[in-house]
Amino acid sequence: MHAVQLQAPGGPEVLDCVDLPLPAPGPGQVRVRAAAIGAGGPDVLIRNGTYKWMPPMPAIPGNEMAGTVDAVGAGVDAARIGQRVLVSARELPQRGGCYAEAICVPAEAPFALPDSIAFDDAVSLGNFQLAIALLASNGNAPAQSILVPGAAGGVATALAQVARDRGLRVIGTASSPEKQAFARENGVHALVDADPAHIAAQVMAQTDGRGVDLAFDHLGGALFTACLHALAPSGMLVSYNIVNGPPDADVFTELRKLLGRSLAVRTFSIHAVDADRTLRRGLMEQAIALMAAGRVRAPRASRFSLADARHVHELLDQGGTLGKIVLHP
Numbered sequence: 001m002h003a004v005q006l007q008a009p010g011g012p013e014v015l016d017c018v019d020l021p022l023p024a025p026g027p028g029q030v031r032v033r034a035a036a037i038g039a040g041g042p043d044v045l046i047r048n049g050t051y052k053w054m055p056p057m058p059a060i061p062g063n064e065m066a067g068t069v070d071a072v073g074a075g076v077d078a079a080r081i082g083q084r085v086l087v088s089a090r091e092l093p094q095r096g097g098c099y100a101e102a103i104c105v106p107a108e109a110p111f112a113l114p115d116s117i118a119f120d121d122a123v124s125l126g127n128f129q130l131a132i133a134l135l136a137s138n139g140n141a142p143a144q145s146i147l148v149p150g151a152a153g154g155v156a157t158a159l160a161q162v163a164r165d166r167g168l169r170v171i172g173t174a175s176s177p178e179k180q181a182f183a184r185e186n187g188v189h190a191l192v193d194a195d196p197a198h199i200a201a202q203v204m205a206q207t208d209g210r211g212v213d214l215a216f217d218h219l220g221g222a223l224f225t226a227c228l229h230a231l232a233p234s235g236m237l238v239s240y241n242i243v244n245g246p247p248d249a250d251v252f253t254e255l256r257k258l259l260g261r262s263l264a265v266r267t268f269s270i271h272a273v274d275a276d277r278t279l280r281r282g283l284m285e286q287a288i289a290l291m292a293a294g295r296v297r298a299p300r301a302s303r304f305s306l307a308d309a310r311h312v313h314e315l316l317d318q319g320g321t322l323g324k325i326v327l328h329p
Helices: 041-047 125-135 154-165 177-185 196-206 220-227 251-257 277-292 306-318
Strands: 002-005 015-018 029-039 063-074 084-088 102-106 143-146 168-170 212-217 231-240 264-267 301-305 324-328
Touching: 015 301, 015 306, 029 306, 041 306, 063 102, 063 251, 084 277, 102 231, 125 154, 143 154, 154 168, 154 177, 177 251, 196 220, 212 220, 220 251, 301 306, 306 324
Parallel strands: 143 168, 143 212, 212 231, 231 264, 301 324
Antiparallel strands: 002 015, 029 063, 029 102, 029 324, 063 084
16 A cells, blocks of 8 residues: 655655555454545654654654545454544554555544545544634633634634634634635634734724633744733633743733733643543544534645645645645545
8 A cells, every 4th residue: 555654753855655565454453444634733743753642663644534444353343344434543552644545443443424524524623623622621611702813724713613603702813815714714703913912902802892711822922921911801811832932921920910800821732631532532523523513614625645745744844724734545
């Protein structure tokens, strides 16, 4: 079978298209034949060797695959053959492995996919799983509005859609007319200036001076502080990445300045549910149900051949791609 593999970490040039034996499922396993493979940020971290959950070398990147069960191992009901499924590497003994025409996984790992979800759409479900978890950061306390900076990003568009489905007002930022249109297409109600110096004042203007109940910061730096100042009383700032480094101001000092609002800060990682199988799978099952019912939809996708993995990683390194990148074997 064809697969994309790296022998050592590095840039896109380390990704090689290789021919490997078609894997045979062992006892208690199923083999999934790929129809669509998702490409995204965690794959880049595997490629450059900085992922905290690195697979051993030589490694096959890829954390999501949608396809059909085409073989089963001993002890697995043969009726599984032909089942439409989603493979998420969060359910596997190690991350990665999906940049391939087929993968063998524990029989209990894949998620059943209803016919109403296309394979290309299914590989976006991980972002909706993450969005549902993010929106529960405040214990699912009642909320009216959220702030989603970088609202054209993959996680951000999923956040916007799930929040809109729950009746929340979504305020976002986007840096170009194209990204602004994409953000609105995916559920953002209002857009404010992406400059951290202006975010808080514009959010207050959009909320009649109240602020938002939840703000989701993916950059850190000056944006972190701006999001704090955009919060409503008892609001929460959720930090789920720090691309630009730590906050540009002392967090406790800023919280004391805003003492009258009784604000909260939470750091977030989906890996917090790694050990809780019931919760982890429940989040994905909620995402599948939302998409199957048409309450959320996968963002438009850019499609490439699996053999184009190097070029895809060049695009991921450059940033700025809109929607999901889907690889076809």
